Amino acid sequence: MTTTEQPAHADVGFGRRPRVEDARFLRGKGQYVDDITLPGMLHGAILRSPHAHARIVSIDTSEAEAHPKVKAVITGATLESLKLAWIPSLSHDVIAVLATDKVRYQGQEVAFVVAEDRYSARDALELIDVDYDVLDPVIDAQRALDPGAPVIRDDIEGKADNHIFDWTAGDKDQTDAAFASAEVVVKQDMLYPRVHPAPLETCGSVAWMDPVSGKLTIWCTTQAPHAHRTLYALVAGLPEQKIRVVSPDIGGGFGNKVGIYPGYVLSVVGSIVTGAPVKWVEDRSENLVSTSFARDYHMHGEIAATRDGRILGLRVDVLADHGAFNNTAQPTKYPAGFFHIFTGSYDYPAAYCTVKGVYTNKAPGGVAYACSFRVTEACYLVERIVDCLADELGMDPAELRMKNLLRPERFPYLSPTGWEYDSGEYPRALAKAMEMAGYEQLRKEQAEKRARGELMGIGVSFFTETVGAGPRKHMDILGLGMADGAEVRVHPTGKAVVRLSVQTQGQGHETTFAQIVSEVTGIPSADIEVVHGDTDNTPFGLGTYGSRSTPVSGAAVAVASRRIVDKARLIASAMLEVSPEDLEWDRGKFFVKGDPSTAKTIQEIAFASHGTQELPEGVEGHLDAECVYDPPNLTYPFGAYICVVDVDKGTGQVKVRRFIAVDDCGPRINPMIVEGQVHGGLADGVGMALMEVIAFDEEGNCLGGSFMDYQLPTALECPSWELGETVTPSPHHPLGLKGVGESATVGSPPAVVNAVIDALKPYGVRHVDMPLTPAQVWRAMQGRPFRT
Ligand code: MCN
Ligand code: CUM
Structure with a gap:
């Protein structure tokens, strides 16, 4: 017979699997927006x-x-x-x-x-x-609300200042009471500077309004093709079925490609006006100067504790610089994103934050760059101030953390600002990182070096992320609820196609989403094609950001795949002439309980579903299923990081010598891809901590407009990462998966900064703002005597 017999195949389910997309990327055969060429195509350029x-x-x-x-x-x-x-x-x-x-x-x-x-x-x-x-421009966010400050947004009727919003979270009275009763209070100002996601591929689009069919096709660098299509329809008044948004290969997004940029709209207008396809691709400076920046949070933190190191409360006041237009991306209800997860990974009852957003004469944007909607800023704040507290108490920062970490029995845990952490085993992760690092030994080495006048630092950070936005009832972007669709179709020969609403920018979805279908159905991953990034060919969904693809779309794929298996059971029962309950599923085949020799493989069942097999009452032919997944909660990945640095006393130069990262994102679909995600995020963290900043002069000239000024880390600045893992499944995701794409970018900057400040301890330095360039570190040491 038949095409349906399958060889035994190792390529089934979760596990290390080389990225299928690399076959084209490594050969230079990717198809990016700038590779698209259409007959008669014109080219656009923007005057700025x-x-x-x-x-x-x-x-x-x-x-x-x-x-x-x-x-x-x-x-x-x-x-x-x-x-x-x-x-x-x-x-x-x-x-x-x-x-x-x-x-x-x-x-x-x-x-x-x-x-x-x-x-x-x-x-x-x-x-x-x-x-x-x-x-006169407004450049310093601290001056934006000064009386008499120039009003930037006089286009808004009645607007007489640069104020955007005030937002609070937590319980003020309870927090004030915790502070009033505390033996120790530590306060610290800190800036998370403006940085840029700086993907390798800049933003661009090709628009073609076909005058014959009236159909507008936009190929563009977008992380969210469906949401973009709906917005084009709403804004331009074009019928949505006449708009097709295609996101081809994307050379890195990191949040830079979430929004709709003027250039995309202009290529559309250009095509309408000229009747020809119009391509617009920005250059590096345009990307750095005008597209979504990240962070720019001026934070004041206060932490209350007992003398023996029990945290009692945390109070935070933030001034958020949103640039000239408020164009930050986050669910509607959260103008400061998920910043109110700033209570972090520790167990204490009281927390309160206020966030004030202001306009300045700078490019708009605000959350992008692997930020998990501002969890980056929140994690930095809490992990830095916990180190300040350790310094005040004369306690080891790892010990202080261990003492306050949430214990496993506290989960599901309701945080003082309203988050329900789904699952976690925090002390185990920190213990593992300390063991991998040889923490005790490192402290001994440090003491010896200090005695010799050498600067070595050990930085610890622990993070909890909140990813997978989100439950429709309280999360939307511009009114669109944050659910995602997926469709799985098994062809007669047992091969399959899965269609996704999310879009990869380098995360390897073509590999991992096939593995999800494979894990559930037993169809080999190599037999499953992943289709995404084309609104004409994929189900609706809100796209890739906030590490939501695995928590939301991955769940949709898992549920649709389970529906395939459920249907396959009914068809197998007809094939084997037994009742469905008498069948046992052994990934990839059904057999009559107690008799494995009767097995019908998923491939045979697929063929039967398309063939002449009589199907049970109510079962339609073919083996297809779909799902729209509305996540019941977000997922809460976490991790413990330890960074070891050496600082040159003469120059202030920081060398990251070691970096230990223990991540927990639940089960790993593809450990190799997860490690790659973590490697990238750790490099991001080293970059932000040590060198990246978009700065401005007093006139508002952007000083970070090229890679000569905006420094990115290279292999030379990065150590050989030492990775570990623990596995705590999410109780609500169908496969227990949590997101991981932004974890390391969130968790690593405080580890690096804590390490540098730890190295500078003999100078009595408690905090220095990022980026910790040699000049910044050197300045911090000046005028302070070295004391062991
Ligand atoms: N994964 C896994 N097992 C898990 C969790 C995830 O194998 N338990 C895999 C996923 O299947 C996926 C990758 O890891 O292939 C990342 O998954 P996820 O955490 O779901 O994040 P997203 O796919 O939604 O990616 C978005 C996230 C964000 S928001 C930014 S910003 C970022 C990041 O991913 N941008 C990136 N990582 C990036 N990596 C690359 N190469 N390029 C970018 O632009
Ligand atoms: Cu905030 S950067 Mo990612 O969510 O695309």
Whole structure:
């Protein structure tokens, strides 16, 4: 017979499996947005503001229009006539697609040129003459609410200041009481500086409004194709079925590709105006200067404790710099994202935070860069201030953590700010990291080095993340509930296709999502194709960010796969002429209980479902299933990190010598991919802690506009990572899985900073703000005598 017999196959279910997408990536055969070329395609370029704050007096485009290769020049006035000059932001504000009245940050979009080639489009930008009336900018967030500060958003009716929102979480009175009764209170200001996700591939799009079919196709660098399509439909008034958003291979997102950028909209308008496909791809400086930055949180923390090191409460006050438009991405109810998970991994009853958002003359954005919706900032705050407390108490920071970590019997745990942590075994993870590090021995080595006047530091951090947004009843983005669909279809020959709403940017979904189907159905992973990133061919869902793909879409795939198995049971019962309850499932086949020789494989069942086999009452043919998954809760991955640094006394140069990371994301679909995710996140952490910052001068000129100024870590700055794991399944995910894509970026910066501050202990230094560049570290040592 038949095509349905399968060889014994090792490639089934969870486990190490090389990434299938690498076959094309390693050969340079990926298909990125910039690889897309269509007949007659034109190219767009954006004229950007040189000023941080200026009124536009006039724009003269006549010379640019006269350029022989220019097909169209679009300004804010053009867009106003199409009602597209302003579009909704992700945070219930608006953003300007092209400036009409004022420019509000350096690099803001002012005009768009469409030409026959990229070079002519760029050349023609020089021919546009904009007359600006320069205004005082607001650069320092601390000054944004000063009386008399220039009002940035005078486009908003009645707006007379730069205030965006005030937000609180936790119980103020209870927290005040905890502080009043505390023996020790430690206070610390800290800044999580503005940084940038800086993916290798910058943002771009190709738009084609087909005048014959009336269908608009947009190939673009998006982490959320379905959400983008709906927004295009709502904003432009185009019928949603006539819009197709395709996210081809993406060269890294890291949060940079969540939102809709003016460039995407402009390529659409360009195509409508010229009748030809229009490509727009930004360059590196445009990406760094104008697209979603991350962090920019000015935090004041206070921690209360007993003298013997029991934490009693935490109080936090944050000033959030959101730039010129409030365009941070997070579920609607949470203007500060999930920052209120700042209570971290410790057991204490009282916590309270206030967050104030302000406008400044800087690029909008705010959460991106593997942030889990601001868990990065929250984790940094608590892990830094716990170290400050250890310093105050003269206690070892690992011991202080161990004393206060949530114990396993506390789960599910309701935090003082309202999160329900699903599962955790925290002390075990920290003990494991300490054992891997040889913690006692490291402290001895440090003491010896200190006695010799050498600077060695050991930094500990523990993190709890909240990922997998989220339950529809309280999480949405612009009104769209955060559920995700998945469809699994088994072909007659027993091969399968799974269609996802989420979109990979390098996380390896083509590999791991096939493994989820395989784990449940027993079909070999190699026989399962993963389709994603195309709204015409995949079910609706909100996309990839906040490490939600595995917790939400992965759950949808698991449930759909189980439905396949349930249906296969009914068909097998007809094939074997027994009742379904008499069948036993042994991943990949059903057999009559007690008689394995009767087995029907999933492949045979698939063929039968398409064949002439008589099917039980009520069972339709074919072996397909789908699911829309509404997560009952988020998942709470966690981990314990230990960093060892050496600091050069003469130069302030920090060398990360060792980094031990114990992560717990529940069972691992593919341990190799999880390790890769952790490696990347740890490198992010070293980068943010030591070198990355988007800074501005007093006039609002961005000082981080190239990789000469915006430093990223390389292999030279990274040690050979030492990874460990514990496995605590999520009780509510169908396969117990928790997300992991942002864990290491969240958990590692405080470990590195804690290590550097620990090295500087002989100088009595308690805190230094990131990035801990040699100059920053050196300054901290100056004027302070070295004391062992
Ligand atoms: N995984 C696993 N076992 C688990 C959990 C996850 O094998 N228990 C696998 C997943 O199947 C997936 C990968 O690990 O292949 C990451 O899964 P998940 O934690 O669900 O995160 P997402 O897939 O939703 O990815 C998003 C996350 C975010 S928000 C940022 S930002 C980030 C990150 O992933 N951007 C990345 N990692 C990145 N990695 C690369 N290479 N490129 C980016 O742009
Ligand atoms: Cu916040 S960066 Mo990721 O969620 O795309």
